Each structure stands twice: as C-alpha cells, then as structure tokens.
Amino acid sequence: MARNTVSQVVPSPAEDAAALLKAFQGWGTDEQAVIAILAHRDAAQRKQIMLKYEEMYNESLMHRLQSELSGDFERAMCHWILDPVERQAVMANAATKCILEEYPVIIEIACTNSPAELIAVKKAYHVLYNCSLEEDVAAHTIGKLRSLLLALVSTYRYDGNDVNMGLARSEANIINEAVRNGTTDHEELIRIVGTRSKAQLNATFSCFKDEHRSSFTKALPRGTDPNGYLRALRTTVRCIADPNKYFGKVLKKAMCESGTDEDSLTRVVVMHAEKDMKDISGAFQKRSSVTLEQAIATETSGDYRSFLMALLGS
C-alpha cells in the first residue's frame, strides 16, 4: 500500500518540486526519479508539491507530466497526483461520456464510498464541471439503466449497521418477484437497491439466497441486455455485497483476457492504493494462483509497471 510506502521523513515540497524539474530537464525524462518522488508521497504531500511547483516554475505540474510522460504510465500518474476526491469526480465525468462501457466506474463511486464520501465527490463534481453528476448520468442514459444509475448516484443512504430482518425478508420476496418477471417491472427492485442502507441490503441479499437457493446476481436473467441494465445491476449488487471481492475480480479480469485492460488495472490500483488495497489484494489472491504483485509484474512492463509496483509498496 502506498500509504505504507510514504517515507517517514520526506523532503520539503520545494525540494521535491526542484527534483521533479531536474528529472524533466535534459535529454529524455528520468521517469524513475518521478516515480521515486510522487509514488512515495501521500495525497496532502502531492498537493503541496503541485502548488509549490506551480509557484516556483510558473507552470502546471499536471501539464508538464502530460508532456513528459506517455501511455498508460502518463494516464496513471496524472490520475494519481490528483486529490482523491477530485480524482473520483474526474473519473466519473469521463465515464458519463461513454457510459454503456464505463458504467462500472459510476457504480463503484456510488456504491463503495461512504454516503459522506459520495457527497464530497459530488461537491467536487459541481466545482469542476458546473453541473451535477446526477444531470450528466441522466443525460447520457435511458430506460432502466438510467433509473438504476440515477438512483445510485443520487441517494444519501443511511450508514448504520442496524438491520430490520422482517423488512429484509419481505424485500427479498419483492426482488424475487422482479427477477422472475424478467425485466418487465423492476421499479420496486431499483427502489430497494437505490435507497436502503448497505447493511439492510446485505441482509436482504442473504434472505434471498436462503429462500431461493441462489444468489441474487445468479438469479438474474441471462441473455439479451442491449441497454446494459442487467450487467449494471449485477455490478451494483457485487459492489454493495463485497467490494473487496468485486475489485479483486475486476483486477483478475483486467489481467486475464488476451491483452491487459490497463484502464481498469490503473483505476483500481490508483483509486485504492491509499485506501483499501491490502484487502483487495487479499481478495485477489483468494481466486488466483499468484499474488497481485506477481500478476501485475507479469502483465505490465516498463515505467508503468514500476509505478504500479511502487504504489503497491513492492
């Protein structure tokens, strides 16, 4: 975890800014020096470095990194140096623009943050884009996919652990009805998934499994899903039920297919390096013959690999 890789004693922001400039100058960039500095500073330190760099050299560190670095490494670094809340707003905005492919980003942000964290992301979204995340999600979707995603990004869930088991049983039955009817009437299902607390939803999912001998996600109809609604619903349930397992699966899928899905790999590592990467890494290993570090080392190369490994603390 990057949190553990932050040096106990770090240079001042001015010294770091000067070292970065030195790494940029001359013939070719010293990427390893950039990684050695930025991968080992926490969010507050990175912010100070960005401010100091701009103050000292009258140019944006972000723009300089964009011109000095390239490819997956550049994209990963440019996301990494952002403030974590702002980074999520930027990622959500990019996802709204190709939402049929990128809906998982929206769902991850809506469902794996705490309610207070989600509000902070939405506040940052207002500042960056002069509109709401709700507006952009709604404007780029239709039908049930819109109903689901809009409910997820809008809701301010109760965050407590108390659970009403009677309610869980009755809402497990409502979900079962909806699942049996295919996708004709999912209004109640979306209402439940979109408003109940995570603790309550997990109780409901358990009741569903107990009574219907199948998990909710497995009971969902397979087959045609042109709108992406059913896939989005599965992603939602997984994010709420067990975020570590979900992100472990995303990583496994990103490194399993022919050709690595660097965007997904970068997203999970950069967004979680300072937060819950250790748990995700554990969940990954449960379903893998190799550790996350080994998998990333095999599937990636060059500065991009060095950077991800540094973020993982390897």
Next chain:
Amino acid sequence: MARNTVSQVVPSPAEDAAALLKAFQGWGTDEQAVIAILAHRDAAQRKQIMLKYEEMYNESLMHRLQSELSGDFERAMCHWILDPVERQAVMANAATKCILEEYPVIIEIACTNSPAELIAVKKAYHVLYNCSLEEDVAAHTIGKLRSLLLALVSTYRYDGNDVNMGLARSEANIINEAVRNGTTDHEELIRIVGTRSKAQLNATFSCFKDEHRSSFTKALPRGTDPNGYLRALRTTVRCIADPNKYFGKVLKKAMCESGTDEDSLTRVVVMHAEKDMKDISGAFQKRSSVTLEQAIATETSGDYRSFLMALLGS
C-alpha cells in the same frame, strides 16, 4: 422577523431556564412569560437554554413544554425550540406518514433549501430515525408520485447561476411533449425537474412560457389526479420558480378557507421566522388587502396568536 426580535442583551441560559421553570410552576402556566423568553432567542440560544434546563432540573424542556402548553400553541412552540435543521427532519418524517396530504412539506424541504442545507437535513434524519429520508419517502408512495418525490429528496443539485439557453429550449420542448401527452410518460419531465439546477430550471420554465404562451403549471392537465402526482408537480415547480410567492400563497390559503389551517400557518411561520419571513411577508401582501400580521391577528387567537406575532416581530 424573529431574527430581529432577539434582544441585544439576553439573560444567561441558566437565568432563562430558571425563568421558564418559574413560568411553569404554580397554578397554571404563565404562557406570556414563556413566549417572552423563547420567541426572542435565536436557535443557538434556544439550544443552550434546553441544555441548561435539562442540566439544572433533570427534565427535558421539550417534555415540560408539551405538558404545560396545549393545542396549536404547544405544537408551534415545540417545533420552534428545535434546532432548525433537526426541525425539518422531524417535519419531513411526520409528512412521510401521511404523504398524500403532506407531500408539500417534503417538496418544500427538498426544493427551497440549498443543496447543502438539504444534505444537512438528510444527515439529521439519519441520526433521528436510523434510516434515510429517501427510504421513507419511497416506502410510502407509489407510481409517478414516488418517482417525483424520490428524485427531489435524493438529488444533489448544482447550485450555480450559469444557464445553458440551448438546453433550456430543448428541455422546455420535452416538458411540452410530456404535458401534451397527459400523464402517460413523464419520465423525462421528472428527470429534468429532479436533476437540473434551479437556475437552469427557471430558464427552462421561462422558455416554456415564451414558446407555449402558458406557464408550465397552468399547462398541466386538470382533472383526475388520484395519486396526487400532478398536484405535487405543480407544488414543485412553484417552490423552484418563486419560493416567496409560493409560501405567500400557502399562508393566504391557510387563512382564506372556512376555518384556519393552523398546521400550514405554523409550519411556514416557524420554519421561516429566522430565515426569509420578510420576503414571504412581502409576497403575501402583494396578493392581499391586509398585511400578514393583520391576517394572522384576525385568524388566530390567544397564546397561539401572541406567539406567532412575536415570531413575526410584531
């Protein structure tokens, strides 16, 4: 405005608590003394008095007021002494329990607070009721009324003033389509009203009026509305377009019908006395032959009247 009626120099919370106890003791309560103290303290001072009273006399001031006072005066005072944010959470919760009649309370809270104020109310709701406002609104409604109210309480609108006139024109047309089709397909309409910023919505409502020679609320179909959706939609548009005019109308209606609607009268005066009562009072007078104070003086009596007049600064 009560804000103006707070004395420049107030007694200490301990002195106020002692004076309140004195007003409660003996044969009958001295209601005028209670009003003289509590109507002339701001929210922070009232909170201090409540804490001090409980500390000094080992009983809740709220419970004591409930046992000492009665009727509309008691209800008004017990709402008044609450923290303004908590008070809205309490009022919203009560409204969810008879939502077909009380939906205006939900809409007022969702649409006349700033986005940040609405979040504060929803946070207080979590603390008081161990669930979300979204859950309770959704659980007590169905159909389009649910879609509308749930969108309104959930959304975290952009709060800026910038307006996209092209978008306003195109969404005014979408609204026109929906209005022409009766109530068959209002999904897009609810999406617009539920996600756009208030500034953007007001531009859209203006475009609607310019192009269709009728305000949006007047263009809405009249007639059967068993679910209350159309009434709720009208209330929503009025709250967003001109909250002062809306509350002025609520007050006028509360004092116009045979028999006064004390609940609505209390709600508007208590919720707005410390905030924007002067503007509401101005809006009331535009449509009335008498001032708000004169109307309230005529329509109410006793301690209830004295209390409301004190809150209005008369």
